[in-house]
Amino acid sequence: MAIAALSAALVGCGGGGGDATSSISLIEPGTALPAGGGTLPSLATSDKTFNDVHFAGSGLCADCHDNDPNQPIDERPMVVNTDSGIKKDVSIRLAWETSTMANSARDPYWHAVVANELDIYPELSDEINDTCTVCHAPMANTLSKKQTGGVDYQLFSSGSEADGDFVEGLLDKDSTSELFNHAMDGVSCSLCHQIEDVGLGTAASMTGGYTIPTIAEADKDDRPAYGQYADPDVIYMKTVGEFTPTFGAHISTSETCATCHNLNLEPLDHDGNLSNEYTHFAEQAMYTEWLVSDFALGKPQEASCQSCHMPKLDRDVFLATSNASNKRPDFAEHTFLAANTVIQQILHDNKGALGIDESLDFLPSIERNRQFLRTSATVEVTANSVNNGILDFDVKVTNLTGHKLPSGYHSRRAYLHAVVTDRNGVVVYENGKIDADGGIAGVDEDVNAALWEPHHEVITEATQVQVYQAITGNDDNERTHSLLNSAFFLKDNRLTPAGFDKNNVPADVAVMGLAQNDANFNNGTDTTKYLARLNGGEAPYDVTVFFRYQPIAKGHLDDLFLKSDKIPSIDHFRTMYERTPFKDEVMAFGSATAE
Numbered sequence: 001m002a003i004a005a006l007s008a009a010l011v012g013c014g015g016g017g018g019d020a021t022s023s024i025s026l027i028e029p030g031t032a033l034p035a036g037g038g039t040l041p042s043l044a045t046s047d048k049t050f051n052d053v054h055f056a057g058s059g060l061c062a063d064c065h066d067n068d069p070n071q072p073i074d075e076r077p078m079v080v081n082t083d084s085g086i087k088k089d090v091s092i093r094l095a096w097e098t099s100t101m102a103n104s105a106r107d108p109y110w111h112a113v114v115a116n117e118l119d120i121y122p123e124l125s126d127e128i129n130d131t132c133t134v135c136h137a138p139m140a141n142t143l144s145k146k147q148t149g150g151v152d153y154q155l156f157s158s159g160s161e162a163d164g165d166f167v168e169g170l171l172d173k174d175s176t177s178e179l180f181n182h183a184m185d186g187v188s189c190s191l192c193h194q195i196e197d198v199g200l201g202t203a204a205s206m207t208g209g210y211t212i213p214t215i216a217e218a219d220k221d222d223r224p225a226y227g228q229y230a231d232p233d234v235i236y237m238k239t240v241g242e243f244t245p246t247f248g249a250h251i252s253t254s255e256t257c258a259t260c261h262n263l264n265l266e267p268l269d270h271d272g273n274l275s276n277e278y279t280h281f282a283e284q285a286m287y288t289e290w291l292v293s294d295f296a297l298g299k300p301q302e303a304s305c306q307s308c309h310m311p312k313l314d315r316d317v318f319l320a321t322s323n324a325s326n327k328r329p330d331f332a333e334h335t336f337l338a339a340n341t342v343i344q345q346i347l348h349d350n351k352g353a354l355g356i357d358e359s360l361d362f363l364p365s366i367e368r369n370r371q372f373l374r375t376s377a378t379v380e381v382t383a384n385s386v387n388n389g390i391l392d393f394d395v396k397v398t399n400l401t402g403h404k405l406p407s408g409y410h411s412r413r414a415y416l417h418a419v420v421t422d423r424n425g426v427v428v429y430e431n432g433k434i435d436a437d438g439g440i441a442g443v444d445e446d447v448n449a450a451l452w453e454p455h456h457e458v459i460t461e462a463t464q465v466q467v468y469q470a471i472t473g474n475d476d477n478e479r480t481h482s483l484l485n486s487a488f489f490l491k492d493n494r495l496t497p498a499g500f501d502k503n504n505v506p507a508d509v510a511v512m513g514l515a516q517n518d519a520n521f522n523n524g525t526d527t528t529k530y531l532a533r534l535n536g537g538e539a540p541y542d543v544t545v546f547f548r549y550q551p552i553a554k555g556h557l558d559d560l561f562l563k564s565d566k567i568p569s570i571d572h573f574r575t576m577y578e579r580t581p582f583k584d585e586v587m588a589f590g591s592a593t594a595e
Contacts, residue, residue: 033558034565041572043106043355044174046184051242053217054146055139055182058093058102061189064241064320066091077318090317092189092334097357098365099336101187103347105137106354109552111171112573114155116560117484119567121272128484129154133170133183134208135260138191140170140183142212153179156569184355190243192256193225197248200255203264206287210259226251229328236323252332257305258287261408267475267487275475278487282508283410283472286403289509294499294524295402301498303402309337335365337372339406340551341585344369346576353572370585376401377495379547379590386541386594389534391420391429393592395466395545396527399495404509406468406494406549410486411556413469414495414587415440417546418530422537429532432465432546438554438583440465445555450479452555455493455514455521458529466528468494469553471513481559489513498524544591550584552577 048059067076073087082088096102104110114132118125130151133141144152157172159165173180191212198211205211215223221238226248238244250256263284267275282288286305294301316327347354348362377400384392395416399405406412420429432440439446442463444453452471456464472486473479480486493515496502502511502522511521520527534541557577564571 031562033561036561036564036574036578037571038575039568039571040350040353040575041108041111041171041569042353043171043184044180045355045357046181047175048181048185050178050181052143052178053215053220054143054212054223055188055190055194056241056243057181057185057190058097058188060241062091062093064237064322065189066093067321077321077324080313080315080317090313090331090333092319096189096334096336098344098347098360098362100338100340100343101336102185103354103356104135104186105133105140105183106186106347106356107136107343108346108350108354108569108573108576109343110136111155111569112560112567113483115567115569116563117482118156119563120482121268121484123272124268124484125154126151131208135187137170137183138187138208138210138260139185140179141208142191143182144179146214187260190223190225193227193243193251194223195226195251195256195259196224197250200250200253201258201287205255205259206262207264208260210256224248228252228330228332233320233323233325252304252306254287254290254305261286261305262288265484265486268484269475270485275487277475281472281487283483283486284408285508286407288506289403289407289497289500292500292505292509293402293497295497296499299499301402305402306332308402310334311337335368338369339373339376339412339549339585341366341369341373342551342577342580342583345580345582349579350576353576373549373585373587376405376549377547377588379545379588381543381545381590381592383541383543383592383594386534386539391530391532391534391541391543391594393530393532393543393594394527395530395590396525397495397547397588399497399524402497404492404494404496406551410470410472410483411552412550413467413553414547414549415443415468416466416528417548418532419544419546420532420534421542421544422534423540424538426537428534428537428541431459431462431530431532432548434548434550434584436583437578438550438552438557440467440550440554443467443555445553446558449481449555449559452479452491455491455518456528457514457518457520458531460531460533468526470494481556491515493521493526495526496522496524500524539595541594542591543594544589546589547587548584549587552583 048057050057067078078091079087079089117128153170155170157169158167194212196211199205221242223243224246225243226246230247232245265281267278267281269275295303310332312330312332316329317331318324318327344362344366351358378398380396382394406414415432417432422428434440442465444451453467456466470489471491473490474485475487489512491513515521561574564574
């Protein structure tokens with residue numbers, strides 16, 4: 001009843017989609033963005049070999065868990081032979097260091113978003129710096145709390161030396177700062193492998209509520225390194241690495257991932273006060289989505305987060321380059337497969353500006369993730385008929401993942417791009433074409449960031465595009481692009497996973513907007529009918545429909561870039577984004593022919 005009542009309220013205030021007329025967005029129709037400044041950041045490189053009482057840097061872990069790249073590949077211990085005959089180096093840091101996890105604190109989009117939230121709510125600087133670094137710079141966040149009892153830093157510098165109030169921000173420090181080194185190592189080895197099995201799966205453990213043990217200096221080598229094997233090699237690692245390898249079944253569970261990938265908020269109003277109407281908002285709920293899907297434990301397609309994002313090798317391998325007693329089966333590769341190839345390309349192209357080791361090559365990781373995306377969905381096209389120049393065809397999209405698609409931060413969207421060609425190969429119809437700047441022709445929010453594209457059951461016009469996304473609203477029932485101002489979803493028609501019944505799920509993951517009443521949208525699939533008016537041509541007609549993924553929607557960026565002349569971090573990101581050669585990826589496609 002609660003879900004139905006809220007849905008009815010949203011329809012009454014424009015929650016169905018593109019007829020919304022107001023927004024917290026600073027962009028008014030016809031407002032031009034300021035010219036980009038073309039500036040870039042200047043982050044320092046970090047020391048990855050730190051080893052304090054709480055954490056060790058990835059560089060130290062790599063001493064034993066990475067092959068020597070100068071060795072002939074046949075002599076490297078952590079190598080497996082693939083079925084294709086190609087030898088594969090499965091060094092742990094090698095796989096991890098070009099992932100978005102490893103670069104979570106260097107992510108320039110994250111910098112821009114945090115800077116924007118600080119600009120909206122400057123009086124909440126302490127809370128924002130804490131909340132936003134607990135998962136993006138978790139070792140620095142944890143270290144500061146263990147040393148001082150709280151977060152004793154801020155991301156960005158403020159004040160001036162002339163006025164005597166200058167405070168150096170974390171991002172302006174260098175490798176002489178232990179906090180900087182801890183932050184820039186991202187979501188690193190000794191962070192995840194020290195997460196304790198304390199309250200995992202409960203609300204208290206989410207939104208960065210993981211627990212890291214406190215160890216006395218004298219007992220430094222008692223620091224746990226939880227892993228997937230029941231009989232770890234203890235003595236060598238305890239002596240050399242000052243960690244005690246310990247079996248921890250929880251390290252392989254979705255509940256551990258949920259500590260950062262379920263994000264619960266207490267919504268704020270325009271003035272920075274807690275909302276009186278909305279006390280809780282699950283802006284990200286990947287774990288909860290999984291929990292009510294066919295992929296949860298005991299369900300028909302049982303698979304944990306790690307099963308897909310850290311796939312297991314199908315052959316045994318040594319896990320260390322020295323003193324490893326035996327090869328291990330079912331090793332979970334540390335590739336951290338993900339979807340945001342755009343950010344990875346930005347990291348690759350701007351290594352100097354972002355303080356990233358120039359020798360790192362992100363391109364293999366980008367290609368892995370591109371292939372991973374192509375396992376996420378299927379598209380079936382059924383061409384029905386052509387009458388009076390109108391082609392009738394249906395498009396069924398099936399989500400193959402264990403969570404909503406797309407899931408995570410609300411900047412993300414997936415959409416359908418339909419192309420019809422005639423017998424001569426001439427394009428006679430196109431819907432959902434993306435431009436070089438990332439805008440999709442016909443999508444409401446790409447013209448005015450205060451609007452959003454409604455969910456469609458039938459598409460009859462070029463101005464109608466099927467966009468699967470989450471649109472957040474605030475307690476004034478306006479669309480908002482701000483995370484902290486978000487209170488509920490005005491629209492959430494992201495494809496649900498198999499087994500997810502939209503009529504019987506928790507409110508945190510409910511389908512919202514017009515998709516809730518679409519009989520063809522549920523349980524992992526959606527079918528959209530197209531009545532496409534053809535621009536001439538001769539039969540037969542070939543119909544191809546692409547299901548595409550865009551990690552950062554243009555309307556969301558337009559709202560952010562409006563401040564690029566005011567906030568340096570936003571201009572830095574804008575410069576890098578606008579130079580990036582691609583803005584989306586194809587996840588799947590299908591085709592059919594109509595006579």
